[in-house]
Amino acid sequence: MASQRADVAREAAMSEELSRFWSTLARKFEGDRTHTPFSPRRSILTSNRSTQATWTNLVDPEALVDATSTHYLKETFTGSKEEGDVTEALFAGEAGTPLLQTTLENCEIKSGDGVVVVDGGKIGDVPALYRVQGLQAHERPVVGTYVDPAIVPGFCYQVREADSTKMLFKGEALRLMSVGMGYGKRITFASDLHSVNNNYFWSDSHPEGYGFGLCLVQEHDKFTLKDANDLAIATAEVMDLLGPQVEVGHHYLDNGGLEKQAKVALLCKVSFFDEARKDKLMVVRGVAVAVKAKGPRAVALLKRIKECSIGGERGLVLEAGTDTSSIIRVISGDKIGEIPTKYYVRGLLPFEIPVVGTYVDPRILTGFRYRVRPTDSKKHLFGGNALILQAIGRGYGKRLTFASSELNNNENYFWSDSNPDGYGFSIQAVSPGDDFRIVNSSGDELGHARVFRTDTPQVEEDSSVSPEGCVTKRVRVTVTCDVAFHGEDDHTVIVTGTAVLVRRGRLASVQKIEDVALGSQMSILFRRGCETLLFLRK
Structure with missing residues (x-):
């Protein structure tokens, strides 16, 4: 009995697939024919009998649908009021304006009454129509044979079953590796295990579908905070994500790469270079930008978070990566006609001018005001005041003397080789009171x-x-x-x-x-x- 039931089920499935095949083939041959517009409130049996016989009518007599309509339905919606409303929205107007509009340029999805309706025919896939309930505003649908075209391998996503609040893969945002082909597409994500990868499922595994949420920024990502003058003023580390990341941009570059943008809200630990401002947790809002190079195996890289708002300040930019004391700057004395020595200075900030060993940068001149900081410390010399440089000595260890309020006893000096790690000089052109x-x-x-x-x-x-x-x-x-x-x-x-x-x-x-x-x-x-x-x- 079990084998007979299996045979019957197999024959029914094959019959349905043949019906779909002939229906698709018929549309190609009969696309130019004119039919009576479909009305969800009127039965097919009472429609105009003058409609010409086509391959579609012979294979499936109940599938009389306007060939110029955007969607093709295989069933007549005669169910609840909610279904009727969705159907009316689908067939509103003579041209059949679709309910779902997937615009990759602005990543906009429109839905009605909490229901998202997708059509694989619009993206050149299997012409199947699905209704997905429970999707959140920032999520992209995957259901049956349909995979939203904005879901691209190389980017990281959080996945949730549409009818559940529980995330797959323990809530982690994993990098999408590949999207298979066929009816049930295998969707594979990256895994920490090299020998076996269990981070996969098929697009039709869950009848209610899935919601994919884009994740460009993740916890513990580190950035360099830059002001409107493109100057590094602090480093930032993401401590927590304060909400979903809403995709607002999706376009291809001239070199074939893909750029995605998403609005983000983050809780970051901001460490300012100026010791007067202490490290603190701050809320950061902006637009994250990630770029994926051309190629199926390319990985998307987060570039920056632009248009940042941090603590009431706007116009800031978070560049991916840190610009801290881990960066080493190589300085050679022979380039300025000095003693041919080479120094490796660690911790020099982008706006600082180096002094180390026998080397004094030629941009440092007497008569100008400078703030001086040992590169291995956050504290500035002379109480953090910007003083006028009075003299630069000669020899191996050059004495640098600054102005002092005490004319008889000037202690504002040091030698260029006093600190093995060197010094950073920052000029001050404008002072308070000017x-x-x-x-x-x-x-x-x-x-x-x-x-x-x-x-x-x-x-x-x-x-x-x-x-x-x-x-x-x-x-x-x-x-x-x-x-x-x-x-x-x-x-x-x-x-x-x-x-x-x-x-x-x-x-x-x-x-x-x-x-x-x-x-x-x-x-x-x-x-x-x-x-x-x-x-x-x-």
Whole structure:
């Protein structure tokens, strides 16, 4: 009896497959024919009898569907009100606007009444229609023979059965290795075991389908935090994921690679390079960007998290990887005509200029203000104050002397080889208390500004010497100012620009700040008016 039942089931399955085959073949030959539009409220038996006989009618007389419709249904929806609503949505309009729209450019899925309807015919696969219930807004469907085209090998996904809250693979986000072919597609994920891999299932294993959630960022990922000037100011480590990662971008690059973007909310441990700001946990929101190279075995790599908002500050970027003291910088004395020694300096920050052993970087000149930090410490010398460099000695160990308030007893000095790990010098062009006049491109005075905070590192961009012996340095600065335009109240704004320092004689002083950008809505007003702001030193 069991064998007879198996034979009957096998024959029924073969008959159904033959029916599907002839139906598909008939659509290819009869695609140009015109039929009566399908109406879910009207029975097939009462439809217009003048419809011409086709292969579809002969194989399946109840499958009379408009050939111009987007979807093909093999059943008449006469069930509950919910099913009727979904059917009406499917066949709304003469052209049959589909309920599900998978747009890879903006990764948008539309559904009605909590039900997602997918059609394999739209993606060039088996023309089967499925209704998936229980998908969350950030998830992509996999059901039966259908695998959403936005699900790409090389990226990491969390998988959940659509009718369950429990995640597969213990909730871990695993890298998708391959998606098989055929009716039931085998979906394989990466495994820690090399000899055997049990991280797989078939697309039709669960009748209710699956939900795939993209994961570009995972716990313990490390980043380098950069400000609007592309300067590294801190490192960050992801401690927790504060919600699902919503895919908002999916497009192919010119070199054949694939870029995906997703909105993320993270809890990160942020370690600032400036010792004045302690390590703390901060909420980070932004758009993660990952790129997968061309090729079936390529692995997607997280590049950055852009448009970050951290602790109320915007415009920051988290670059994948850390820029910490583990980075070693090689310095050679023979390149500057000095003693031919080579040093390996560990812990030098991107905006710092090195001094180690017998080597003093030629960009370090007397008359300019510098903050000095031993590369093996977070604490700066001289109480963290930026002092004027007065003299650079000669010989192997060069004595560097800074200005002091005590003229008879100056203890603000050290030798270049005092610390075996070296020193990092950071220039300070603008200091708290500096006053500026604000003028426009026409030279008209608009107001005045006073600097009261200079927390962001200032980076030297270039240096030049005139025939008369004047030294000019251009330094990129980001400072906080009290700005007052004529006839308006004072505003506290962040000012970014290029400070121009000139040394005539022994001391250098800032002359102006060019390419000024204000961190407020006032900057938009000046841009629309094609006005260029300039800060002139009073």
